[in-house]
Amino acid sequence: MPATVILVHGYSGSPDDLTLLADALRGRKGLDSVRTVRLPGHASRGVPAFDMRSFTGSVVEAVRDAQQRGLDIVLFGHSTGGIIALNALAETGAEPLLLVLASVPKKIDTNSFARWSDHRKGKSQISFTSVAAMVSMIKKVGKSRFKGSFPVFVLQGERDALVPGADTADWSRDYFRGPVRAATVPGAGHDVLQGPNCTLAVDLVARAIDDVVRVPSREDRAVLERILAVEPDAGRFLDVSPFSAHHLALSPSGQSAAGQQSRLSPIVPTEPVIANIEITTRCTMRCVHCARTLRGVDPRDMPKGVFSAILDLLPHAYRVTLVGLGETLMHPQVADLVREASSRGRRTALVTNAMLLDEGLSRSLLDAGLESIAFSIDAGTQDLAAAVRPGTDLARVVANIRRFVDISRSTREISIAVFSAVSTETIDSLDLLMELVSGLGVHVMMLTDLNFGENIGRTLWKNGSVHAASMLRTAVSSAFRKNLPVLSVRGLEEFGLWKRYNKFLLLPPDQLYMRSSRRSWCASPWQTIPINVQGEATLCDCQPGIKAGNLLAQPLSAIWNGDVFRDHRQRMTGDDPPEACRTCPRF
Numbered sequence: 001m002p003a004t005v006i007l008v009h010g011y012s013g014s015p016d017d018l019t020l021l022a023d024a025l026r027g028r029k030g031l032d033s034v035r036t037v038r039l040p041g042h043a044s045r046g047v048p049a050f051d052m053r054s055f056t057g058s059v060v061e062a063v064r065d066a067q068q069r070g071l072d073i074v075l076f077g078h079s080t081g082g083i084i085a086l087n088a089l090a091e092t093g094a095e096p097l098l099l100v101l102a103s104v105p106k107k108i109d110t111n112s113f114a115r116w117s118d119h120r121k122g123k124s125q126i127s128f129t130s131v132a133a134m135v136s137m138i139k140k141v142g143k144s145r146f147k148g149s150f151p152v153f154v155l156q157g158e159r160d161a162l163v164p165g166a167d168t169a170d171w172s173r174d175y176f177r178g179p180v181r182a183a184t185v186p187g188a189g190h191d192v193l194q195g196p197n198c199t200l201a202v203d204l205v206a207r208a209i210d211d212v213v214r215v216p217s218r219e220d221r222a223v224l225e226r227i228l229a230v231e232p233d234a235g236r237f238l239d240v241s242p243f244s245a246h247h248l249a250l251s252p253s254g255q256s257a258a259g260q261q262s263r264l265s266p267i268v269p270t271e272p273v274i275a276n277i278e279i280t281t282r283c284t285m286r287c288v289h290c291a292r293t294l295r296g297v298d299p300r301d302m303p304k305g306v307f308s309a310i311l312d313l314l315p316h317a318y319r320v321t322l323v324g325l326g327e328t329l330m331h332p333q334v335a336d337l338v339r340e341a342s343s344r345g346r347r348t349a350l351v352t353n354a355m356l357l358d359e360g361l362s363r364s365l366l367d368a369g370l371e372s373i374a375f376s377i378d379a380g381t382q383d384l385a386a387a388v389r390p391g392t393d394l395a396r397v398v399a400n401i402r403r404f405v406d407i408s409r410s411t412r413e414i415s416i417a418v419f420s421a422v423s424t425e426t427i428d429s430l431d432l433l434m435e436l437v438s439g440l441g442v443h444v445m446m447l448t449d450l451n452f453g454e455n456i457g458r459t460l461w462k463n464g465s466v467h468a469a470s471m472l473r474t475a476v477s478s479a480f481r482k483n484l485p486v487l488s489v490r491g492l493e494e495f496g497l498w499k500r501y502n503k504f505l506l507l508p509p510d511q512l513y514m515r516s517s518r519r520s521w522c523a524s525p526w527q528t529i530p531i532n533v534q535g536e537a538t539l540c541d542c543q544p545g546i547k548a549g550n551l552l553a554q555p556l557s558a559i560w561n562g563d564v565f566r567d568h569r570q571r572m573t574g575d576d577p578p579e580a581c582r583t584c585p586r587f
Contacts, residue, residue, distance in 0.1 A: 002032035003072040003097055003213050006062045009039065010079030010103075011055075011134055012047050012126060013191075017078065021193050024202050030213035032071055037062050039084070050130035052087065052137045059088035067094065074209050076100040078193065079162070080134055083141045090141075095148050098212040099176075100205055102155040103190050106142040106167040106175075108135045149178040151243070153208045155201060157188030158309070179242055181208070183312035186552040203555030204313070207271070211243035223249040226258035230496025233347045233371065237318045240345035247271050247316040252523035257495040264526055266570045267561050272529035274493060275317035276541060277310060278302070278324025280331040281533050284355045285391035287378075289421060289455050290325070295545065297325050302533045306552065307337050310531055311344060313551050317529070321372075322350035324532060325544060329356040335364040342369025351376060351419065355393065357400040362407050372415040375401055375442070378423075380432030388425055398436065405441040415498055416442045422512065423450050423458040427468045430475040438482040443498065445479065447506055448489040449513045449585045451542050456583060460513035469510060476509040488512070489586045490521045493528060515582060519572050522586045525565055539568055543580050 005025055007018045015036040025034045039055050041048025059075075066073050073096040077085035082104030089096070156168045165184065172180045183204055187196045216224075224245055228235050238245055247270040248254045252262040254273070282299040311320070320341040322328045328350045331337065341348040349372035350365075365373075377397065379385040385392040408414055418437045422430060437445050450459045460468055479486045488511055491497050491504030506512060530538045535552040537559050538544045548564035559565070571578050581587045 001070065001072050003030060003074055004033045004035060004066045004069075005031060005074040005076060005209065006059070006066065006085075007034065007036040008059055008075070008077040008081035008085045009036070009042075010081045011039070011050060011130075013079065013081070014038075014042055017191065018076075018193060020198060021076070021202050021205060024206050025209065028206070028210065030210070032069075035062055035066075039081075047126050047130075049127065050133040050137075052084070052133070055084045056087045056091060059084055060091055063088055063092050063094050067092075072097045072213075074098045074100070074212065076102065076205065077104060078102045079104060079190065080138070083138055086141050086144070086146075087137070089146070089148070090144065093148075095150050098151050098153060098209060100153045100155065100208065101171060102201070102205070103157060103160055103163050103192050104154070104167070104171070105138050105163045106170045108138050108142075145174075146176050148176075150176075151178045151212065152176050152180045153205070154180060154182040155185065155192060155204060156182070157185050157190060157192040157197075157201070158305075159187065159196075160190045160192070162190045179240065181241065181315060183315075184309055186306075186309050197553060199555050199558075200313070200553070203557050207557065208243075208315075211246070214246055216246055216249075220246055220249040223254055223258040223260070227254050227495055230257050230499045234318060234495070237345035237347065241315060241318075244273070244316040244318060247273050248318060251527040253493050253495045253527060257500075262523060262526065264523065264569070264573055266566045268526055268565075268569075270527075271316045271556065271560065272314060272527060273316055274319040274321070274528040275310070275314050276321045276323050276528060276530040277307065278326065278530070278532045279307065279322050279328055279334065279337055280326035281324070282330045283325075283327040283353075284330065285327070285353055285389050287389045289388070289423065289450050289452070289458060299326075300533055301331050302535075304333050304336060304340070306535055308340055310535060310551060311341060311346070313556055314529065318345075318347060320346040320348050322348075323541075324530075326533070327356070328352050329354075329361065335361070335368045338365055338370050339368035342371070347371050349373065349415075353377075353389070353392070354397045354400045354404075355391075357404055359403060359407070362400075362404045363411070366408060366412050366414070370414060372417070373404070374417045374419045374446075376419050376421075377433065377437065378420050379426050380429055380434075380436040384426060384429055388423065398440065401440050401442070409441075415444075418442050418445045419448070420445065421448050421450055422460060422472070423455075424460065424463050424468075425458065427460060427471050430471055431478055434475045434479040434482075434484070434486075438479060438484040442484075444485045444487055444501065446487045446489060446492070447476075447512055451580075451584045451586075453579065453583060459583075461515050461583075461585075464513050472509045472512060476506055492586065493524065512585070515585070516587055517577070517582060518575075519577060519581070519587060522572070522581070522584065524586075525569050525572065529560065539564060542584050542586075543578075 075096045082101040154171045192201045251273045255262040279302045281297045351374045382394045385394045485501045486506045537548045539546040549559035
């Protein structure tokens, strides 16, 4: 059934305030019409006396007209327009496909009343009596409870001077029976659809509406069943974010879990389902093969508020991995960031060198909801570890990992892996590394050859030998005999990997250093968005220097299907892949 979008402006506003959103929605697939309600008395200059009955009546009329035409409804209210929209829903009993509340106050206390009074001073035509009537209605509606189970999207500007951020959280708590999603628009004010970063707000609303008018196909549902069979955690995420189902089902990893092949094109119809977020660029080590060492980076941490905003802007990123050019455990609030992502139903993971993983932090991460952890170890002896990863205290790393494994087993067992980069310096002692890792109690090990053009001189790809191949096969065979699965990086982004190890075992081991001139495995740019510490979306983890846009200042739609990503996808599937891809072990 087609849908109509009904837009309601605020009491001191006008339909012009919603023009940018209305224009963005017109002609969108699945929408029959977009209708902006002009509240009574707002046809001429000046603001009329606050009349909740007539204001509500105008919205009720629009809702009933849509119902009579057999249309589904999406209802949007800005500021007090949201209160009017809620009142109209209560009166009609309508069940919208989606209710959007943008900058809508939920309660009025002494401080907020002062803010609204100050707002009135800038609009001298608003009488004190009208402000009092408006405040009374906000209090009344804000205390209500809605019986309907429709989904709600609560949107607010980070710098809203009228509605406090706490109101956004309050709308999400026990007010609606249906799922509620909230998002804060960085840098935006109360007039979130105008002024700073208004394009982010418009994009968020338009994408949310796209999600609700899209009807899941039979094929989508079948794929989701297969995903949930191998990755039950996705069910918790879909309980929180049911409209992410389409994005998960059509992602390359979702298709792979269902035994299907993705159709990859330069324009991606779905949003990222995996986010790799760099929370710090500080590190305890100076690894010789790391992009941080090779290219240099300023040390900084991502503020928690920025991390939360990024999650808001990536609503369908089911998997969130804290990883990047820094050591994640150096972030002073790392456990809080894990908790923030996990509380939204995201499957949260992190990558660490384990140097700072003491008992207290281990317990804090597990308590926060961490679901997966990968330890970076490239050598099995102290001398070699210190040579390739200067700053390593291998005995300390091993002790920390063993303690973490013990704590996890006794409290809440999670997925634990070791990730190792093999090079010409380490291949001769790979058997010692396998011996070490097999005794740590981890679930799996993943091996990769080096990437980045600067590392070609250290890769097995360009410097392989019969001896190196023999050492590799011996070490991998030894690990298998010790019941330690050794995987290829081809499975790095797969759903339900721990139930599908057999498909991604490093067999034959020689594939470790093989390269392809055509895309065979990598699907990252079709499902994964890496975000650096400044909020910039980079092309992929292998190309952190290529930036596609800043998520905190540009709409995701413009970034995800913008020139940088689109052109890269085109080249990846063509006859002339980027040089970085041809040197990458995952390609």
